[in-house]
Amino acid sequence: MVLWTIFPISLSLVSFLGTWTVYGLAFANKHVCSLSDWWTHDYCKENQTTECCRVPTISSSGIGAPENSLFTATINAGSFLFLLFCIFHHAHIMERHACHSMLSKSALLFGVVAALGAFAAGNCNPGYLALLHYLGAALSFMCICFYTVLLTALTGKCVLTGYEKFLYPFRIASTVVQTLVTICYTILFAQEEYYYVHLSAIFEWMLSVNLELFELSFVVEFWFFSSFMLSNLLSRREEEKPLMLTMS
Numbered sequence: 001m002v003l004w005t006i007f008p009i010s011l012s013l014v015s016f017l018g019t020w021t022v023y024g025l026a027f028a029n030k031h032v033c034s035l036s037d038w039w040t041h042d043y044c045k046e047n048q049t050t051e052c053c054r055v056p057t058i059s060s061s062g063i064g065a066p067e068n069s070l071f072t073a074t075i076n077a078g079s080f081l082f083l084l085f086c087i088f089h090h091a092h093i094m095e096r097h098a099c100h101s102m103l104s105k106s107a108l109l110f111g112v113v114a115a116l117g118a119f120a121a122g123n124c125n126p127g128y129l130a131l132l133h134y135l136g137a138a139l140s141f142m143c144i145c146f147y148t149v150l151l152t153a154l155t156g157k158c159v160l161t162g163y164e165k166f167l168y169p170f171r172i173a174s175t176v177v178q179t180l181v182t183i184c185y186t187i188l189f190a191q192e193e194y195y196y197v198h199l200s201a202i203f204e205w206m207l208s209v210n211l212e213l214f215e216l217s218f219v220v221e222f223w224f225f226s227s228f229m230l231s232n233l234l235s236r237r238e239e240e241k242p243l244m245l246t247m248s
Contacts, residue, residue, distance in 0.1 A: 004222040007088070011081040012212040018074025019058055019208060025067035032056040035202065043194055055194070057201040058208060059137065063127040075122025079115045085215065086111030089151070092225055097158040107150035114143035141207070145182050148175040148214060161220045174214045181206050 026032040033043055033053040044052040054060040062071025086108050093104040120136030152171040155164055181203050188200035 004225040005219045008215050008218045008222055011085055012216040014081060015078045016212050022067045022071045022074060023061040026061040026064060031064040032061050038195060038198055055197050055201050057204050059126045059133065063125060068125060072122050075118055079119040083112060083115040088225065092160060092221060093154060093158060096160055100154060100157055103150060103154060107147055110143045110147040114140045114147055117143060141182055144211060145179050148178050161224055163220050167217055167220060170217060174210055177210050178207060
């Protein structure tokens with residue numbers, strides 16, 4: 001149904017518009033440095049918080065007020081929509097290609113954990129709960145990599161739309177970018193020199209945009225999605241319960 005295509009579009013737009021609006025507010029309030037300024041000397045060092053700007057990562061953009069409220073709202077909305085996205089895609093696979101149920105369930109697991117990690121990161125301000133924030137973010141980034149790999153594999157194995165010959169190469173490229181940039185981001189984030197930390201911030205924004213484009217490509221699948229696929233998934237779960245009780 002055409003209306004279902006609104007879902008992946010909404011997921012991508014909420015993430016894109018929300019995070020960039022947060023960055024815009026943070027930059028306007030001089031809470032973060034400019035993404036285009038690679039050699040600034042005004043960045044915050046160690047415990048310095050005044051008369052300086054933070055490295056312009058997605059996380060640091062959401063530390064100060066008033067943008068921290070929008071940051072939390074954006075991450076919460078994005079996490080919830082992403083969780084539903086994972087469930088809906090799994091329902092589609094189970095309806096059309098149940099033979100790949102194990103692969104789809106594995107993808108669903110990574111997707112759910114990624115959503116929970118992002119939720120934890122969004123609700124733990126890195127200025128006050130840095131450990132919990134970065135643990136949630138690291139968990140989300142790692143699981144997103146596995147999730148994109150598994151969804152790309154499912155695109156190659158399952159014919160859901162008839163357009164897989166176009167979608168599959170795009171998602172392979174997107175998955176490779178997501179994985180390689182995540183590795184580079186992780187290495188550079190731990191550096192002390194501002195140039196490398198700033199580069200890690202650029203990579204983090206690249207990861208965000210790349211994931212949003214990856215999600216947006218599922219507009220094609222959601223064109224062929226229908227609500228009865230969800231009801232069939234739920235009814236299948238109900239049918240499995242008596243069988244599991246009998247086996248136990």
